Structures are given as structure tokens and as C-alpha cells.
Amino acid sequence: xxxxxxxxxxxxxxxxxxxxxxxxxxxxxxxxxxxxxxxxxxxxxxxxxxxxxxxxxxxxxxxxxxxxxxxxxxxxxxxxxxxxxxxxxxxxxxxxxxxxxxxxxxxxxxxxxxxxxxxxxxxxxxxxxxxxxxxxxxxxxxxxxxxxxxxxxxxxxxxxxxxxxxxxxxxxxxxxxxxxxxxxxxxxxxxxxxxxxxxxxxxxxxxxxxxxxxxxxxxxxxxxxxxxxxxxxxxxxxxxxxxxxxxxxxxxxxxxxxxxxxxxxxxxxxxxxxxxxxxxxxxxxxxxxxxxxxxxxxxxxxxxxxxxxxxxx
Numbered sequence: 001x002x003x004x005x006x007x008x009x010x011x012x013x014x015x016x017x018x019x020x021x022x023x024x025x026x027x028x029x030x031x032x033x034x035x036x037x038x039x040x041x042x043x044x045x046x047x048x049x050x051x052x053x054x055x056x057x058x059x060x061x062x063x064x065x066x067x068x069x070x071x072x073x074x075x076x077x078x079x080x081x082x083x084x085x086x087x088x089x090x091x092x093x094x095x096x097x098x099x100x101x102x103x104x105x106x107x108x109x110x111x112x113x114x115x116x117x118x119x120x121x122x123x124x125x126x127x128x129x130x131x132x133x134x135x136x137x138x139x140x141x142x143x144x145x146x147x148x149x150x151x152x153x154x155x156x157x158x159x160x161x162x163x164x165x166x167x168x169x170x171x172x173x174x175x176x177x178x179x180x181x182x183x184x185x186x187x188x189x190x191x192x193x194x195x196x197x198x199x200x201x202x203x204x205x206x207x208x209x210x211x212x213x214x215x216x217x218x219x220x221x222x223x224x225x226x227x228x229x230x231x232x233x234x235x236x237x238x239x240x241x242x243x244x245x246x247x248x249x250x251x252x253x254x255x256x257x258x259x260x261x262x263x264x265x266x267x268x269x270x271x272x273x274x275x276x277x278x279x280x281x282x283x284x285x286x287x288x289x290x291x292x293x294x295x296x297x298x299x300x301x302x303x304x305x306x307x308x309x310x311x312x313x
Contacts, residue, residue: 006309009033009065009108011057011073011099015042015281015291017273018074018114019050021301025309027070033060038287045280057098062106069312071108072305074296075099075115100134103165110308111135111165114296117146119161131163140165143174147300151179154274154297155191156215162304172311177303187212188242192268201254207262211242215272220293228285230264249285266292274299 006027010019013032023029033053034040040054053060065071075095096113103111119128128144135142142165149158164174189208196204216238219231230239230246239246243261250263264272266281266288274297281288 006069006312008070008072008305009062009068009106011060011071011102012075012095013039013043013052014074015039015295016046016279017275017295017298018072018301019043019047020275020279020298021296021303022070022072022112022305024298024302025305027305027309030065030068031062033057038282039291042281042291045282046278057095057102060098060102062102065108066106068106068108070110070112070305070308071099071103071106072112072301073099073114074294075113096131100131100138103135103140104138107139107167109167109170109312111140111163112304112308113163114301115161115163117159117161120146135163135165139168141168141174143176145176147176147304149274149297149300150185150214151182152177152297152300152303153182153185154272154299155186155188156217156272156297158217158273158297158300160296160300162300164304164308166308166311170311174311175307177307185214188215188244188272191271192264195265195268195271196253196262198253200256201258201262202256203258204254207243211244213242215239215242218269218273218293220290220295228289249289251285269293273297 007030008022008027009031010029011033013019013034019029019032029050031051031053032043033055035056037054040052043050043052132142144163146159147162149156166174189211193204193208196207216235219235228249230236236246245261245263248263250265253265254262266285269289270279270292273292273295281291
């Protein structure tokens with residue numbers, strides 16, 4: 001268990017996926033910076049005691065957090081996303097320069113940044129190497145790896161790049177968390193059966209038997225594009241193979257006499273992402289689904305944060 005007084009400042013906090021993970025790993029949040037008001041409302045609705053800061057990272061002054069134990073953040077992924085235009089440093093949404101500026105300003109003992117696997121493609125070799133070199137210049141030993149959420153008990157593949165840096169005065173070496181303790185991730189059917197049965201759907205168990213694999217990566221969409229559906233054509237086909245209609249998000253579970261492929265509710269998608277059922281994303285399917293789909297699964301964040309805590313105590 002991490003020491004109680006390990007503290008974390010989180011940037012680009014979103015709806016709290018990474019924050020839940022770092023909190024479970026024993027870190028105390030001294031601040032969570034998020035530009036979207038809806039996301040901030042979700043954070044405060046679920047954790048009223050958190051210091052949620054509705055601010056643009058490009059203008060955020062973190063000087064009061066100098067020397068904090070951990071700076072963590074899910075830096076926006078569209079610049080490196082296969083689904084996006086892949087503009088990298090030329091994308092106005094690229095927040096890595098501002099995240100690195102904050103590292104330089106406050107010199108945390110550790111950093112933890114999460115992004116999409118596109119960051120590892122050859123197209124972004126120079127950019128990725130520049131990020132790692134800049135962290136090294138600022139006095140950090142750096143580790144980078146591609147982690148699959150399903151290896152940590154989450155019922156979807158969801159590959160994510162995680163960058164961890166330890167300030168050079170931290171004596172221990174970081175090791176990415178072992179997957180040995182997690183076993184095989186549950187299938188979509190195993191994960192969602194009870195939710196599909198909420199309105200006594202007669203075919204729920206038959207459906208669950210057919211939904212016998214983990215889910216494809218949940219796609220949340222951006223603030224400008226993407227509605228409440230389960231992603232592009234390829235993703236919808238993968239969901240259809242699991243007996244799920246990915247063309248939209250349902251208001252409720254199937255009723256008793258429903259026939260056909262059910263749609264998922266936001267609560268179902270949140271469970272596939274590894275959120276607890278009580279996490280409240282507010283009203284409105286589109287806003288809620290976007291928050292859920294763009295999150296870093298809490299179990300993965302917790303596993304990485306526990307290893308960071310081990311190095312810091």
C-alpha cells in the first residue's frame with residue numbers, strides 16, 4: 001500500500017479514470033486540472049472533496065505544486081490517433097509541450113503520461129524521441145511501454161502508451177506492472193449479463209453466451225466529432241460479432257420481449273471501461289458517453305500508479 005501522504009497533481013483529468021486509479025493506489029489529489037466544464041462537474045459530483053480546477057492547461061500556473069510526488073495526465077490523444085488526422089505537433093490540440101513545461105516548472109518526483117498507441121508509430125518517431133529527450137534533459141529517467149487494458153482485468157483490449165519518468169534523486173527503478181495477478185479478462189457477456197437482465201430480458205443469458213470475447217476498444221469521439229455510437233465501421237462490425245448494435249447508445253436495458261441485437265447503455269460502457277457502477281457521468285447520452293469513451297481505465301492507472309508509489313516510498 002502506498003504511503004498516505006503521497007500527493008498527485010493531475011492534468012487533463014477528464015472524467016476521472018486515471019484519478020480513480022491513482023487514488024486507489026494511495027495517492028492524494030491536491031489538484032485536478034480539466035478544461036471541459038462537463039468533465040469538471042462529473043469529478044465534483046463523484047468526489048466533492050477533490051480540488052477540481054476548471055482551466056486551460058496552456059494557461060495553468062502550477063508553481064504552488066513545486067516538488068509534488070506525482071504529475072499525471074492523459075494528454076489529449078487526437079494528434080496521434082489513427083482515427084484522427086495524425087498531425088502530431090502540428091495539431092492545435094497537442095498538449096505535450098504544455099505538460100512538459102509544467103514538469104520543468106514544478107519538478108515533480110515522478111511523471112505519468114498516457115496516450116494512444118499511435119504515438120509509437122514510425123510517423124511519430126522523432127516527436128516521441130523529443131518528448132523522452134526533453135524529460136531526460138529535465139533530470140528524469142524515463143520508461144515507455146504499450147499496455148493492453150485486458151491484461152489488467154478490463155474486458156476490452158484498449159492498448160495505451162504509458163510514459164513514466166522518475167526524477168534522478170529517486171533511487172528505485174520503475175518496472176511496468178506485471179500482468180500475472182490478473183488472469184484472463186472477463187468476456188463482454190460475463191461483464192454485462194446482470195445489466196442486460198435488469199428489465200428481465202428473456203434472451204439475456206443466450207446473448208451473454210454469444211458475447212464470449214473481450215470488447216473492441218471503446219471510442220469516445222472528440223468534442224467536435226463523434227456522437228453516441230460505438231465508433232467507426234470496423235468497430236461496429238466487431239461489436240456486431242459480439243451481438244451488440246453499435247449504431248447508438250440505449251437509454252435502458254432491453255425489455256422482457258426484446259428481439260435482436262441490444263445496444264449498450266452508458267452504464268454498460270462505463271463498466272467495460274473499468275469504472276465502478278456508482279460513478280455518475282451526469283445526464284445526456286452523448287456527453288456521458290464521450291466522457292466514458294475517452295477515459296483511461298481505472299484498473300490500468302491503478303496498476304501503474306502502484307508501481308510508481310513503490311519507487312517513491
